[in-house]
Amino acid sequence: MSIPGLAARNLLRNKLRSFLTVSGVTVGVLAFVLLRTVIWAWTAQSEDTAVDRIVTRHKVTFVMELPMSHFDEIRSMKEVRCATYQNWFGGKDPSHDQEFFATIACDEKTLFDVYDDMETPPDQKKAFLEDKQGALVGEKLMQRLGWKLGQTVVLQSQIYPGDWEFHIVGVYKALRKAVDPAQVFFHWDMLNERRPARIKDHIGWIVSRVAPGASAARTSLAIDEHFDALDVQTLSQDEHAFQQSFLAMFSAVLTALDTVSLVILGIMMLILGNTLAMGVRERTGEYAVLRAIGFLPRHMVALVVAEAAALGFVGGAVGLAVAFPLINLGMGRYIEENFGGMFPFFRVTPSAAIVAMALSIALAVVASVPPALAAYRLRVVDALRRVA
Amino acid sequence: MSEISAASPLRGAAPSPETTPPIIRLKGLKKTFWRGKEAVHVLDGLNLDVPEGSFEALMGPSGSGKTTLLNLCAGLDQPTEGTVEVAGQTISGLSETLLARWRASTIGFVFQSFHLLPVLTAEQNVELPLILAGLSRAERKRRAVIALRAVGLEDRARHLPRQLSGGQEQRVAIARAIVNDPKLIIADEPTGDLDRQSADDVLTLLVRLNRDFGKTVMMVTHDPAAAERAGIIRRLDKGSLL
Secondary structure, three states: OOOHHHHHHHHHHOOOHHHHHHHHHHHHHHHHHHHHHHHHHHHHHHHOOOOOOOEEEOOOOOOEEEEHHHHHHOOOOOEEEEEEEEOOEEOOOHOOOOOOOOEEEEEEHHHHHHHEEOOOOHHHHHHHHHHHOOEEHHHHHHHHHHHOOOOOEEEEEEOOOOOEEEEEEEEEEEEOOOOOOOOOEEHHHHHHHHHHHOOEEEEEEEEEEEEOOOOHHHHHHHHHHOOOOOOOEEEEEEEHHHHHHHHHOOOOOOHHHHHHHHHHHHHHHHHHHHHHHHHHHHHHHHHHHHHHOOOOOOHHHHHHHHHHHHHHHHHHHHHHHHHHHHHHHHHHHHHHHHHOOOOOOOOOOOOHHHHHHHHHHHHHHOOOOOHHHHOOOHHHHHHHHHHH | OOOOOOOOOOOOOOOOOOOOEEEEEEEEEEEEEEEEOOEEEEEEEEEEEEEOEEEEEEEOOOOOHHHHHHHHHOOOOOOOOEEEEEEEOOOOOOOOHHHHHHHHHHHHEOOOOOOOOOOOOOOHHHHHHHHHHOOOHHHHHHHHHHHHHHOOHHHHOOOHHHHHOHHHHHHHHHHHHHHOOEEEEEEEOOOOOOHHHHHHHHHHHHHHHHHHHEEEEEEEEOOOOOOOOOOEEEEEOOOOOO
């Protein structure tokens, strides 16, 4: 028998209470891990961006477009290795009205130069280049909507009227988290032909890759300075900053999720603290006897803290044991398939698991401070008199 | 008891109380508690010598100061005034840490309510005081078994307290009290929660520990029959020995 052994025995003293407490910690850890996974999945795209990829848009707002001449000028800059341009189409499949996915009119000739992290078989790439109505679709979207290669799909736009018929000639696989695996790309010319004259030959944004040795930040500045004196000025950001600016729109939601995850931890700590306080109160007589036979106040603290840490560890371990299969094999797959645009990767990260386990133990130890202090301050004579 | 060998932790022969110096020497002992602004003088200038190897029973009405006196002798409490000397060591004024170490090596406690840890077996309960002694696990176990043998409960070593009768629980508590071979056994109403037969068994055990192993026993009791088993009976009333 040892002090840690005694602490472990105390855990099993009231099995129902220990079970309920561990269950409370388990639920807390599960909820925490789930929320951290949501936050991580939301921000993962911005964390795994190409460091040399720059997005250039209208300086005023993303909604305003750039003249095609800007693309030619950017492409000719010595700091820029390659560039492409795109427009937001806002397409929807009328037969899947509730499904959201990005539909982008792109320059098919330069798309793969800039997005070398989109993998497409060569024959499909060739078919996409040759078919004016060709569409390149992300594999996740193909799975989600049940589309097949070679199928003709009719989309409607939230911006442009009419039906838009596309031939699915290629499927791409995203090799980087920053690339949405559930998009539809089609030829920009197809869009341009049907646009009103006043906005013809205007492009939504330009994506470029910097030349070897050039800095993305300095190139962004150089691009913006280049257009400073013109009527249409630009705002260039590297891909990470560009993604972050999108996330900023959801910052309130992310902050709320962060707060909720902290509140859950707080509740977990209160549950633990309550259990430990009850345990210490019930064992006042035993602690008094231990003190009488020579145990020191610090031994009492060690007993309480060790019991708390064990509760936190067991609760954390069970929570993670539930979280991994639940999120990675169940919920995560569903979310990736059905909400891939927003959460292309919805998995528990090792860092979230480690943080959850560490917090579970640390908060249990913090929760044990008041009862441990009570045990530390126990006056043997008073305690023996109370329980005699 | 005769089974205890020379290698037992329960060594020692019974010294003669008449010829030995006192194991407990109390001088001018006062203990005052405060109830709000009102001072309650529980012990009032008490002087007492307890010979080593004696078996003393302390009797008196409730509130007479018996348990307070016992707590002071055991180093569980500090006097308001006066000195407490036990086994040659003046313990009044010692720090909490030093007192705890001193108690671990010098005092064996027996309480009215046994106070065994319910999650530990009888053997593990007896082993508890040895955890702090820096002994190996094997040595702790060996001594715990010897102590249990001394109280006649070797065959109950693996039983949990709830699997024992009240008398057996108290005997386990006595084994826990003697496992570190203390000079002084402090017993506070050791038979208070027991039936007559169990009480007799426990008292017989305390008498044998006193007679055969020279343990000084200081016992508080309300029970005249229990007190009669002691060699000396002292009566306390209103903080003074009669």
